[in-house]
Amino acid sequence: MRTITLLVIHCSAVRPDQNSSAAQIDTWHRQRGFHLGIGYHYVVRRNGQIEPGRPEFMIGAHCLNHNAHSIGICYEGGLDIRGQPADTRTPEQKAALRALLKDLHRRYPQALIVGHHDLNPQKACPCIENVAREYADLQP
Secondary structure, eight states, rough: OOOEEEEEEEOOOOOOOOOOHHHHHHHHHHHTTTTTOOOEEEEEOOTTEEOOSSSSSSSOSSSSSTTTGEEEEESSSSOOOOOBOOOOOOHHHHHHHHHHHHHHHHHSTOOOOEEEEHOTTTOTTTTTSSSHHHGGGGOO
């Protein structure tokens, strides 16, 4: 069993008029050479549906140098209508993401919740102003 020390939040970097289901992301990642497909463990859709990606027991492919000890969670969105980075989470997504993180925190109580940007400052992803502050009540 893997030791999980990070729960890493990502965005799929799509505009409000574009979709990004787990199946679509799986296709995109395979096209980029990810031979195991989708690199995230979960995808949170705009309607709040949580779709499974890569099984938790498998190492993800979502954050360079941190995949072995993390769970990757991607929300659908992250770009505004002009294609600029923005927190585009719907109320349904925010509720579903919090519920998922609460469940993961229960199972991995020592895991720190961070945004992709926190581990790679060159990335705007997940386009959430301050992940650690937003989920401070779920931090170890």
